[in-house]
Amino acid sequence: MNATTIHNNQALALSRIPCLDYEAFRLDNLALLDQPERHCVHYFGVAQADGVRLFCCIADDATHEIQVSSSLVDPSVERPSLTATHANFEPFERQLHEQFGVRYTDHPWLKPFRYAFDRADQTSMMAEYPFLHSESEELHEVGVGPIHAGIIEPGHFRFICNGEQIMHLEIQLGYQHRGIESLMVAKKKLLERTTLAENCAGDTTVGHTTAFVNLWESLCGYETDTSLQYARTVALELERMAIHTGDMAAMCADMGYQLGNAVYGRLRTPLVNFFQEWCGNRLAKGLIRAGKSNYPFTEVLAGRLLQLLEAYEADFEEMTQVFFALPSALSRMEKTGVVTYEQVLEIGTVGMAARMSGLNRDIRASHPCNLYGSVIKHEPIIKHHGDVYARVRIRREEIRQSIGYLRQLMQEVPPTPIYADVPLNPGASLFVLSLVEGWRGEICHVALTDSTGNLAAYTIKDPSNHNWMALALAVRNNEISDFPICNKSFNLSYSGHDL
Amino acid sequence: MNSNLRILLHQGRQYIPDIINAVPAGIFHGRPVITHLAVDEQRLVELCPTGAIAASPVSIDLGKCTFCGECAVCFPEKISFTKDSNLATNDRSRLIITEGKDKPIMVDQQRVRADIHRCFGHSLKLRQVSAGGDNSCELELNATNNVQFDMTRFGIDFVASPRHADGLVITGPITANMAEALDRCWDAIPDPKVLILAGTDAISGGIFADSPALNRRFLDTHPVDLYIAGNPVHPLAFIKGVLQLTRK
Numbered sequence: 001m002n003a004t005t006i007h008n009n010q011a012l013a014l015s016r017i018p019c020l021d022y023e024a025f026r027l028d029n030l031a032l033l034d035q036p037e038r039h040c041v042h043y044f045g046v047a048q049a050d051g052v053r054l055f056c057c058i059a060d061d062a063t064h065e066i067q068v069s070s071s072l073v074d075p076s077v078e079r080p081s082l083t084a085t086h087a088n089f090e091p092f093e094r095q096l097h098e099q100f101g102v103r104y105t106d107h108p109w110l111k112p113f114r115y116a117f118d119r120a121d122q123t124s125m126m127a128e129y130p131f132l133h134s135e136s137e138e139l140h141e142v143g144v145g146p147i148h149a150g151i152i153e154p155g156h157f158r159f160i161c162n163g164e165q166i167m168h169l170e171i172q173l174g175y176q177h178r179g180i181e182s183l184m185v186a187k188k189k190l191l192e193r194t195t196l197a198e199n200c201a202g203d204t205t206v207g208h209t210t211a212f213v214n215l216w217e218s219l220c221g222y223e224t225d226t227s228l229q230y231a232r233t234v235a236l237e238l239e240r241m242a243i244h245t246g247d248m249a250a251m252c253a254d255m256g257y258q259l260g261n262a263v264y265g266r267l268r269t270p271l272v273n274f275f276q277e278w279c280g281n282r283l284a285k286g287l288i289r290a291g292k293s294n295y296p297f298t299e300v301l302a303g304r305l306l307q308l309l310e311a312y313e314a315d316f317e318e319m320t321q322v323f324f325a326l327p328s329a330l331s332r333m334e335k336t337g338v339v340t341y342e343q344v345l346e347i348g349t350v351g352m353a354a355r356m357s358g359l360n361r362d363i364r365a366s367h368p369c370n371l372y373g374s375v376i377k378h379e380p381i382i383k384h385h386g387d388v389y390a391r392v393r394i395r396r397e398e399i400r401q402s403i404g405y406l407r408q409l410m411q412e413v414p415p416t417p418i419y420a421d422v423p424l425n426p427g428a429s430l431f432v433l434s435l436v437e438g439w440r441g442e443i444c445h446v447a448l449t450d451s452t453g454n455l456a457a458y459t460i461k462d463p464s465n466h467n468w469m470a471l472a473l474a475v476r477n478n479e480i481s482d483f484p485i486c487n488k489s490f491n492l493s494y495s496g497h498d499l
Numbered sequence: 500m501n502s503n504l505r506i507l508l509h510q511g512r513q514y515i516p517d518i519i520n521a522v523p524a525g526i527f528h529g530r531p532v533i534t535h536l537a538v539d540e541q542r543l544v545e546l547c548p549t550g551a552i553a554a555s556p557v558s559i560d561l562g563k564c565t566f567c568g569e570c571a572v573c574f575p576e577k578i579s580f581t582k583d584s585n586l587a588t589n590d591r592s593r594l595i596i597t598e599g600k601d602k603p604i605m606v607d608q609q610r611v612r613a614d615i616h617r618c619f620g621h622s623l624k625l626r627q628v629s630a631g632g633d634n635s636c637e638l639e640l641n642a643t644n645n646v647q648f649d650m651t652r653f654g655i656d657f658v659a660s661p662r663h664a665d666g667l668v669i670t671g672p673i674t675a676n677m678a679e680a681l682d683r684c685w686d687a688i689p690d691p692k693v694l695i696l697a698g699t700d701a702i703s704g705g706i707f708a709d710s711p712a713l714n715r716r717f718l719d720t721h722p723v724d725l726y727i728a729g730n731p732v733h734p735l736a737f738i739k740g741v742l743q744l745t746r747k
Contacts, residue, residue, distance in 0.1 A: 115676055116712070117675060117710075117711050117712040118711075126676055126679075127679070146677065146680045147628055147661075147680055147684055149659035149660070150641075150657075150659070151627045151629075151637050151640045151641050151657055152629065152634075152637060153629045153632065153634055153637060154628075154629055154630075154677060154680065174676050175630075175631075175674065175676045175677045175680070176629070176631050176632075176633075176671070176674060176676070176677070177631070177674055177675075177676050177712050178631050178672060178674055178707045178710055178712050178713070179707070179710045179711060179712035183706075183707070183710055189545075189548065191546070191548040191567070191569060192548045192549075192706065194548075195548045195549070195565055195567065195706045196706055199633045199700075199705070199706060199707075200633065201633055201634060202632075202633035202634045202635025202636070202637075202638065202731060203633075203634045203635065203638060205635070246638070259503060259506065259507075262510075262645075262646050263506060263510060265645045265646065266510065266513045266645060266646045266647060269513075269642070269645065269647055273524045273525065274525075276523065276524055276525045276526065276527060277524055277525025277526065278525070278526075279526065279568075280525070280526035280527060280528045280566070280568055280580070281528065281566065281730075282639070282731075282733070283635045283638065283639075283731060285565070285566070285567065285635070285730060285731075286528075286565075286566070286567040286568050286569075294568060294569065294572045295526075314509075315506075315509060315510065318505070318506055318509060319506055321502075322502050322503065322506060493634065494634070495631070495632070495633045495634055498676075
């Protein structure tokens with residue numbers, strides 16, 4: 001095998017990544033995906049003077065390793081795609097096509113990805129997205145968005161329906177594109193870059209910022225102490241609990257269950273207010289910093305959190321017992337929006353959208369960082385039905401699991417040292433890949449530095465990149481009135497996808 | 500039925516009775532106060548990730564500030580953030596806090612259009628558009644209607660269609676890809692209508708201010724009725740700001 005093996009957050013000299021002939025690169029990476037334990041965590045390109053260098057990163061969950069290989073290609077020459085053989089690569093190759101104009105002979109779904117401002121084809125316009133159309137007189141189309149009825153982010157959904165039944169859903173994204181990846185390189189101050197990471201997806205502030213700081217510290221050869229690792233682990237579990245609770249509220253709202261909506265909605269408040277007590281921001285902006293902490297976690301905070309969890313747990317369990325025994329709620333969730341194991345494996349979903357269908361994918365267990373794998377021995381929660389109900393049950397059980405982890409972490413709060421104000425400077429010609437299991441699933445940040453230690457490229461993959469296709473498959477053959485509940489049960493990110 | 504009543508009983512009183520005087524929990528990055536202490540102003544200015552801090556005299560533009568608190572951590576005797584959640588005004592210059600000034604940010608009642616009080620003094624229906632918002636302001640705007648903040652008690656509510664709305668709330672730095680949808684949404688709202696910018700990203704572009712992926716042209720031609728600072732906007736700041744704008 002012509003790939004270099006690395007671990008999560010390991011700084012690797014760029015020269016150690018093999019640069020293969022495209023055909024060998026394609027076949028090798030396809031061959032790697034012959035086991036369910038392996039999937040593509042990132043596949044991206046970096047523009048060079050002599051073409052585009054493609055980097056493919058395949059994670060192996062069984063060995064906890066990541067295989068990295070590369071190939072230098074001329075984008076104007078048509079070549080066979082990886083997607084034609086394995087749909088794991090579909091979003092990545094669409095992105096390569098949009099960003100660099102890489103051409104394929106056999107990509108089955110070469111649609112625009114996010115309409116990035118620096119896309120290769122500036123004539124490709126949002127208003128002219130090439131939707132799949134049906135010529136049938138029996139079918140009709142329904143367009144929804146980009147502006148939706150609720151206070152949510154923009155995206156366009158185009159349904160092809162037979163009466164009330166959805167035959168096909170196509171999702172057009174890009175409305176949220178702010179150019180984060182190129183700003184990451186253009187802005188030079190660490191705090192600017194940290195702020196950008198915080199703003200990738202505001203509902204996953206901790207997840208994305210942790211991915212960034214873990215990466216940055218590796219890039220700079222900084223030894224991260226236990227106190228920082230501890231705070232990040234606590235924050236990740238707290239963010240997971242808060243969003244899962246909010247999602248349960250939103251699910252109840254979408255099925256018209258007012259009591260559940262009100263109770264879960266108010267249960268989210270103490271969790272986000274705890275972030276504010278800790279760092280002054282309800283969504284944890286400002287909390288996670290590379291090489292230091294402005295808001296150390298104290299024994300007092302630990303006491304407050306334990307109190308809060310006790311009060312939360314009693315009310316959560318009481319509500320949950322009623323909600324999960326309510327026939328009218330169960331009938332809306334069971335067998336609605338099903339995605340099978342074969343489908344999730346083929347499209348390579350991650351996080352909850354994998355675990356709902358029996359696919360064990362969880363970075364906390366497979367490629368652990370921070371205190372996962374050492375203090376927290378994580379056992380992923382797996383369901384098998386792949387329906388809305390499976391996704392709700394995963395949330396319920398992950399909330400319980402997070403309460404357990406937080407209680408365990410609160411037993412011993414590590415002392416916070418005084419952090420020396422030393423500048424963190426990245427090493428020269430390095431490659432670092434950082435994986436973090438956010439509440440939505442696996443977040444991947446990758447950075448490359450040049451020969452002077454400046455950032456040469458920074459690329460981000462939100463779990464939603466893999467999972468939007470799962471939503472499109474989930475709603476097929478369902479009634480269009482069940483779309484909101486299916487959508488909410490995935491709760492995917494628009495801004496994380498569009499960047 | 501009994502179990503439902505038991506659940507209701509166990510929630511206790513979640514509702515915040517007095518929104519105007521409610522104090523946010525824990526540390527809250529509200530309106531900052533800057534002392535006259537002499538510091539290395541150049542270092543202070545360079546510290547800020549969004550260029551919100553200016554020197555001689557030192558000032559912080561809350562329309563650009565991400566409320567990360569870094570300046571207060573590095574210069575604790577120069578800058579401190581108070582718990583004052585009045586962060587909304589209709590006069591953009593009032594969001595700039597200069598050293599030695601410790602006065603609340605308020606809506607300038609002289610500048611409020613007469614029809615706002617007349618038409619929206621008792622009821623205001625808003626349409627929200629996320630134009631590159633990262634879903635943090637969106638989460639907080641949703642929270643304004645939860646059982647704790649309960650903004651609908653004031654007759655202020657978010658509606659599903661611009662046709663039903665009296666005004667528009669923009670979150671996010673206004674991406675080029677959302678520019679057309681934003682124009683069309685604004686045009687679909689019947690007159691008279693109000694325009695509210697919620698959050699740092701909407702007010703100035705925030706960390707994205709110089710991104711080539713933005714198109715903030717909409718703001719060149721549409722006067723703004725209310726700026727609400729925050730990253731994201733706190734539900735208290737939002738509710739208090741809208742109340743100040745619409746009620747005498």
